Amino acid sequence: MSDKTTNPIAFVAKGTIPPAPPPASQAGVVKWVRDNLFSSVPNGVLTLVALAVIYLLLQKTVPWLVNGVWTTSSLNECREVLDGRVGACFSVLTERWHQLLYGFKYPADQYWRPNLALVLLLVAAAPVLFFDLPRKLLIFTGLYPFIAFWLIWGGTIMAPIVALVGFVAAGAVFQIYGRGSFALGFFGGIATALIVWTLGGMLIPEGASDNAMLQAVPSRDLGGFMLNLMLGVTCVSLSLPLGIALALGRQSDMPLIKWICVVFIEFVRGVPLITLLFVASVMLAYFFPPDATVDLFLRVVIMITLFSAAYIAEVIRGGLAALPKGQYEAADSLGLDYPQAMRLIILPQALKISIPGIVNVAVGLFKDTTLVSVISMFDLVGMIRGPILASTEWNGVYWELLGFAAFLFFIVCYGISQYSQWLERRLATDHR
């Protein structure tokens, strides 16, 4: 006892305390509800208000969904079946299913072709999206554009083969001469491709597509959600490399290149996409040789690609600017040349930083593909606004059709967003 008074700090524990469960009021559902929903009076009120709003929404939509009619053949029949009850007329989706997905002109017995192209797309995209997969699969990814072109447009198989040969020849020229001088390899490659394509074009006999294995389908017959997917995939995969090139060009030491990139980016970002699409549909022909009839699909792809490339370039520029100067210096001091430093050190880090921004642009681009409906292309929205809503059977079915369109786009965009979050987690190496 006297020890305690003289030395109040000294303390020795008497045995070990066994572990015990937390008190009931501090665990389980009760605690969760109290902490998260009713932690104070204002929070409790907000919770109740929110519940009321949710209830009102569900009260309207659930019967609408549950009572939905799927099998009638016009809006009037829907109304008869429903007989005054609240209910959706989903029959329009089942009846016009193929039109919504493929447009109204794609030959009905050929739907398997875009379907197969979509399945192959997943295979081709896998090694790009998930880089743990064997690298050999990239060969198929490289061939995919030509296969998909042939499947969807059909016609003579010579066309995609000539295109492929042109690319391969250009790549070979670049490999051989690009080592000595980048400019020689680059322009030599372009020239080679042009020569191969011109010669190949002359070799393909007139009318080769008439009796081809796959019936030729002109671009104006493409439509529906298929058209949105085609535009989205093509433009995203083209605008990413172009955006990288523009971003690097913008910080180039060579004034001419820098200027071209700056002017291009600033101009394209300053113009509404819809303007560019109108240019594509009516005016772009002026920029091509007079006798060349450039496909409308191609013109639209060019415009959307240029548009989103400018945005992606700015996103990537932000990523480049976020890298410490020391990374460039370390790469230089090890003797890496410019392409190596960019490819191995700078871009992997800058692109990683830019992932959220790039995904943002990609999602925006994909949704913007619906704008082609204003230049009379019949994509999903174009089909809905045009042939379907204008028909006597389905005039007035707005919620079901537009809700379906929103649902399709949501699935794809949500998928992209989930992928990007996975990618960010997968690439997180530096902040542990």
Added chain:
Amino acid sequence: MTGTSQMQVSDEVAITIDGMNKWYGSFHVLRDINLTVYQGERIVICGPSGSGKSTLIRCINALEEHQQGTITVDGTLLSSDLKNVDKIRSEVGMCFQHFNLFPHLTILENCTLAPIWVRKTPKKEAEERAMHFLEKVKIPDQANKYPGQLSGGQQQRVAIARSLCMMPRIMLFDEPTSALDPEMIKEVLDTMIELAEEGMTMLCVTHEMGFARQVANRVIFMDAGQIVEQNEPEAFFNNPQSERTQLFLSQILGH
């Protein structure tokens, strides 16, 4: 004097800097630098902050351009010809104050990247060599971690190993210990001392005067873009000639 300073210095010239001047815009950073470094020499460069020490050693591997005079490294004249620049950079290793490891690559990949891409060394050989140098800097067990998981001292030793993997004939150090906590400085200095004992030609910007006394065979003092004084460490520290050197030494050793 320890044994290190008496180590062989050959009369083969590694670096010659002749009448070199450099400007940032109109600001004259380096003024009439003349310096000859022999193979196997260990040179410590010191001087007040902003005197141009970093700029000087960064000119040697062309991280900075100089506007007047010549720099010759290992017989190659440093000009704007990119071939020469790349050749010199692969012969000259450099360690930075902030390590500048590549955070997206593992330690091993950091060390094998340049040998594989610049020297075209087969991957397996590059990895073996990287492990050899990682053992030398005493962190072979961290090879598969990322730089962000290592302490500052460990990162700097990896940076040294990364440079050594290119088999450089010359090593440049720009304040390699200035960003480190005191207890980590020693491990990095020990690595550098070991390197010096093996006869590596070294130019080292540092304020570690103990290191300078033990390892250097020449100490250079810079001020306002000029080489003000250079001498053997013994004479430099015990008997500085210039007033500016005396002032600097009294400030740095005085406390």
